[in-house]
Amino acid sequence: MDKMPKWADVVLVPVVSLLLAAIISAIVFLAIGQNPWEALKLMAYGAVGTSDFLGYTLFYATNFIFTGLAVAVAFHASLFNIGGEGQVLLGGLGAAIVVLLVPWPHWTLALIAGGTAAALFGALWVVIPAYLQARRGSHIVITTIMFNFMASGLLVYMLAGPLKPEGQQQVASGLFPEASKLPSLNDIAEMFGSDMFGRSPVNISIFIAILACVAVWALIWHTRLGYQIRALGKSESAAKYAGISAVNITMITLLISGALAGMMAINNTMGINSPQLVDNAAGGAGFIGIAVALMGRNHPVGIVIAALLFGALYQGGAELAAATDVQVQIVIVIQALVIMFTGALDEMVRSPIEKLFLRFGRGTAVEE
Amino acid sequence: MSEIAPAIELVGISKAFGPVQANKDISIRVMPGTIHGIIGENGAGKSTLMSILYGFYKADAGEIFISGQKTVIPDSQAAIAAGIGMVFQHFKLVQNFSVLENVVLGAEDGALLRPSLAKARKQLKSLAEEYELNVDPDAIIQDIGVGMQQRVEILKALYRQADILILDEPTGVLTPAEADQLFRILGRLKEEGKTIILITHKLREIMDITDTVSVMRRGEMTSTVKTSETNPADLAERMVGRKVLLRVDKVPAQPKDVILEVKDLNITDEKGVHRLKGVSFNVRAGEILGIAGVSGNGQSELLEVLGGYEKATGEILLNGEAIDLTGAFSDGQSRRARGIAHVPEDRQHEGLIMDFTAAENTAFGYHHDPKYQRNRLLMDNAAIMKDAQEKMDRFDVRPPNPMLAAKNFSGGNQQKVVVAREIERDPDLLLVGQPTRGVDIGAIEFIHQQIVALRDAGKAILLVSVELDEIMGLSDRIAVMFDGQIMGERLPAETDEKELGLMMAGVTDGETA
Amino acid sequence: DGPAIIYDLGGKFDKSFNESAFGGAQRWAEETGEEFAEFEITSDAQREQAIRRFAEAGNNPIVMAGFSWATPLSEAAGDYPDTKFVLIDMVVDAPNVRSVVFNEHEGSYLVGMMAAEASETDIVSFVGGMDIPLIRKFACGYAQGVMAANPDATVIANMTGTTPSAWNDPVKGSELTLSQISQGSDVVFAAAGGTGIGVLQTAADEGILSIGVDANQNYLHPGQVLTSMLKRVDNAVYESFVAGEGVEVGFNVMGVSNDGVGYALDEHNADLVSAEMQAMVDEAAAAMASGELMVHDYMSDETCPALEF
């Protein structure tokens, strides 16, 4: 039963949820003795106040687009890939190995090779959870959480051992060769005499992210595979009747999801100013992807908007933490509230709105 | 009007589920010590009404009087306290609990379990003796048959000392013999002065056992009559609101070559239960083979095997060529490619994706068809839309809007979308499961006509239905299934409902002949 | 603008390295009444952003505590030629960077001698934080000191882990200490940041002696902490802040000779350190200062004459 118009579903409900999350966040600020309004202003300034800040916001948004898409693709098949974090790390590992091993003559080649490796490694990291889900019904949520932990173990092993240059103390790979460095957006802006993005690391990966959005949109709504993914996600029994192989589609969907998460590495590993793979490179982006996908209603357009919002929150929150005594973890709190309200408490927001629409007769007319 | 107060009196009950008005201003009175029948089409609101009486749903409006006393029933607790017991259409049992635990659940005597269980065990024994309701108190529910499970449900009610017993379609899952046993028990209970409400689709049961009967249609209570003052035809008419054609108009079949040949089909499920035991039959071009049987006797599995989504051993030949039953090509896609179309038994969970638009649903299962592709990569959503629009127009699906999600159509129109999709493929073989379950009478006639038309176009049709009337009306040949086996084949003209009913209960060919 | 300090992952209240740096900054703030900017990163990915943020905001000088800052700093320093950076524990060769490194092996040598003297079982032990060359440098100096004071002694050395979380795992520190005690150790030196809290706690509970690190940790369990190996990060920070924008760039070594490292003696451990023990250690310190005594630095060639890793 469509109880309310589509715009209410995709715009009104998330906006109200977001407002509720904002109100509770304000209460948290008050509880720790911060003026929420001041905090908001600081965060806004931190997010877009200077060209550097703006650049960082876009940089983080790029990360979140990748992980948001990863979560969303899986959601369409009713799968909850909570392993973005580990897949991002593995993506970084793939990119680092390929870029450090081969002296790529030009960044375009490095981008193609590194991006492919990142996607491949991200996808590989989800093979076993996907297989166990598809074949043995082991819950993807728990297996991917376990794989997150194992990913950070593996990453540290690689960074503390094989990938660490002689004599370096920091647990990190060596710097990537200069030739493989991706152009930053500011490099491009400078060609037009602008300094729009300052020294922030936002780089051409953002265009790859946008391309990925278009690709996901086409995949989900315009290909047979996407049709089958959605069918499986909506009704497993019907998919079975139609001859859609749950095992294959589950595997493929999760592999695509893992690849998208892995591709985040081109931004946060290859795209930064001093490209190298560091410990904990994902920085929570895998989890933020969940919030981004939920808020973006699993649609690429929504995901871009949500990613920008979360990029601003992440960057603004860091700035708030630097400028005041508030810990940067406040961002995690806000993120939790957004997940709670747009994800789990969806019904709490939706049902009064539905009732309003039903009462005022704006719902789509339904025949008997 | 008698002096004694009615056991139950409902006044002005209304209930809406969202925009669906399931019950509209319903009033009814049931006298104590009687059996009251309620009939009505699928979705008429029978279960809803009884669930309100039992406190499962809350009515939007209306009042309930028990033995003349106004009673508020906000939850089942209150209903039980008022002496009401209900056996739901879909049993409400905890599958991995024992019979005893299920009976005790909610009717324990104290915070500790042991004394309650001991007491219940004793009581169960005496109830079993009193009403011939034998069950092993320590059996686990998932290990016993549906007939047994139903006994547990009745025992649950009796254990709670129910004076009013509601049974919602109790015989749908029973063999005729089990049903007879049930009716004997009900008779006993009635003699003891208990009041019984019986919901059923089977007019014969109404005629046999009830004292009064109410008819519901589209959420309204259309009439209540003494059973002795009515007859099946009259009731049918009251049920659908007009004269019902109990027969389907069709010319005699002209069977040609064998299209489908099934040989010695066997299925054992993961629990080790034999679902199909050596099933063999064939269907010719231009004929309808109807498969009758009480649900749960292997018909669903048979359709699933033929439709390609259940594995089996044995042999299936289509147009003389073997079909892969276990390997990589035993899936729905390859079956469709071989010219088998399938209207599944459960349109909501199999035939349609309720959240997909009607257009997307008309391509469902045929999404690989080249006519839906724009190129190797992309699907042609415009072509799907156009195709859907045409099909919906031809099959008179209302509203004819391909952009509407399937869940927004009524059951009958949903079924039309499925039937349109499958019949329009012009298949060699059409599998049809319960084509008119939950479909209104107008749509039933339309769908029946379409099936007959396909037959007349020289296609083979395998029809599975639990409605004997439908089987008798549509089929050119009838096979009866019981316990995973084909009990025998009959021609409609040479058999009657009584014989088929016996076969459905497992009485073998020889014995009936 | 004023000076700024950025802490490493352990956070500014790690009771150890970062806290020591914070202490230096605090001392400066109290003495001058001025304010400084500070930031605690939560992941490696934030390092460069943190440096640039303060440089953009005009803070000068910017002090960074920890070797992990070397890579991002060498990347960013060139972009801000007018800003002075101070890097502690690692060297970056740039015209506007002051690099401060400590001779931890020297201080560790001294407390190693004290440990050997105090031990009754002739078995002493070491709990390191993250297994990196810097921590091996501590362990190696310690072992050399032990051997110098008692050639028959045994040194048990364990590292908590290979990840930064090894700096912050008191439970594991405690378990490692227990296992060392059951191997006979009766003096344990913790060079493990926050993990050391668990080491010192367990040592106190089990009635053996412990040795703190970086800051003076004697007060944590009075009478049960033999001494603390002081690494005066606080001084390095304090001096940089005092020097302000004019802070001298280049390479700077803080050792025993210039009070960069040493051992702690206060009212909490006065009863534990005998006059003779003190004399012996002070003599060694003087020898180091004069260049007579050369303690082997593990990081010079990644080998240790007194200990196997």
Add this chain to the structure above:
Amino acid sequence: MDFFTIVQLGDASVRMAIPLLLACLAGLFSERAGIFDIGLEGKMLAAAFLSAAVSLASGNVWVGLLAGIGISITLSIIHGLASITFRGNQLISGVAINFFAAGLTVVIAQGWFAQGGRTPSLPKDARFNGLDFPGALTRVRDKMQASPGMQFYSEFVSGHSILVYLGLLTVPLSWWILYRTRFGLRLRAVGEAPEAVDTAGISVVRLRYSAVIIAGILCGIAGAYLSTAVQAGFTKDMTANRGFIALAALIFAKWRPWYALGACLLFGLFFAIDNRFQNIQLQVIWIMVLLVGSAAVMTVYALRREKIDVLVLGGLSVVLAAIALVTWFGTASGEGIGMIAALWETVKVPSQLIQSLPYLFVVIVLAGFVGKAIPPRAGGQPYVKER
């Protein structure tokens, strides 16, 4: 390994198992009632923080414990609101609660104590300290010299904090509640068939809320144990994924209390090994046997199944075999000895691998190779009567 080391290992396993056990039983009550709870981690974390903070402020650790339980129950009720009342997605609600706790504990700790998101160290009398049984030796050095019986008594039996003994008691208690009381019967029923409970005249909502509140209490104790018994104060993320391990233990335990004890002790042992043994050395030959052996088993299994199994398991086998070979060749060339001799060389198992063992084990358990676990039938789904 001498006897005392084994006793110590057992002792440490119990200590490490307790928070897992409490969280696992919390999950057991919740999931038995049909509510999935991946927010165990967050509840423990919040409880760890608040109990440390309140113990510190009040000087009374019992008050701290109560506060921890209180906050954990509060989060449980939020989870209940989302998943019972508003019929939301229980997984998402759990994820949100984990984040909420991870962020808020640090933010508030900073607001209250300004120590970078941790509480100051708790003084001894604001903690749960070890209970020393009569006659038990307390110091490791004394115990080492004692007789094996004394070692066992002093190390393994005595010396734990009261919460350890309480924690162990919750196992029989949970069993008794679940299988011997009316409440337990109803609780188990509501996770299997809420409609049966509803039509039996029992409130599904009330039952499920009781279950999540019990889960809250148990998580609260688990959290308080971490910050006031194991450690002396709160540090950020101090629960260190125990909530997730507990969930896995729950599956391994097939949602049964006594099995849960076994599963948690096993995971406790993993932690104890990781904490205590720095360098686990293994002969190359064992590595070969282990890795190549599992690769062979997997391949044999896969070959009897379908293409996809061959692809995935075969790939995995190749990876395992490759790791084995790299280790072998690496050792041979690193030591400059022959291939055969290298088989008897020992190599250090990477500590990251040891640390990953619990997680790896969880995956193997989930794969069902350790026996199939059937979750409560209605688990994870909200109870919806009317659409």
